[in-house]
Amino acid sequence: MSLRVTCGSSNLSIGAKIRIMGYNEAFAPIEQHNKAVVMINTWGHLAPKRQKKHKGFVLFTCTAYGQTYNIDNEFETVEDSPFFFEDMENYIHNYSNELPKNSYGIFKFEGHYIKFKNGNGRFTGKVTKIEY
Numbered sequence: 001m002s003l004r005v006t007c008g009s010s011n012l013s014i015g016a017k018i019r020i021m022g023y024n025e026a027f028a029p030i031e032q033h034n035k036a037v038v039m040i041n042t043w044g045h046l047a048p049k050r051q052k053k054h055k056g057f058v059l060f061t062c063t064a065y066g067q068t069y070n071i072d073n074e075f076e077t078v079e080d081s082p083f084f085f086e087d088m089e090n091y092i093h094n095y096s097n098e099l100p101k102n103s104y105g106i107f108k109f110e111g112h113y114i115k116f117k118n119g120n121g122r123f124t125g126k127v128t129k130i131e132y
Contacts, residue, residue, distance in 0.1 A: 039082060046081035048115040054078045058088060058109040058123075059130075062096040071106070075113055087113070087121030095127060106130040 040047075048054060056075030062068050070088060078084055095107075111125010 043081050043083070046079045047083045048078050048081070048113070048121070050115045050117055052077070053112040053114050055112055056110075058092070059106070060092045060109070061106045062099060062104045064102070064104045066096075068092045068096045078113065083115070084113075084121070087115070087123075090121075091123045106132060 054075045054077050056078065057073065058070065059072040060068060060070050068089075070092060073088065075084075091109075095109075107127050107129055109123060109125055109127045111123060113121060113123050115121045
């Protein structure tokens, strides 16, 4: 004989493992939503215009120790904002992860940046390694 407990659409049987959620994990979705609201209310006026191509460049470095740093950037019609910065940092980080091991140096991206309606950003263009 087995004991089955029904809670909503979930069935639990004796001996089943029950996952207990921690305090931080329980409130993570609420905190994420609150952070997004604060960012929009504070810096929303600086957000890149969506569905518009912005021409520009990013100068960045990938170090021998695996770090990436934005050295300089300039895009027409894009003001500095946490939204643009996050997209740029993600692009630099993803680019550096695709490099062969021990490929460090200074790089320059030249091309376009676009922010889509769904909130995702994309950089399209050419990256060249700068010899120094």
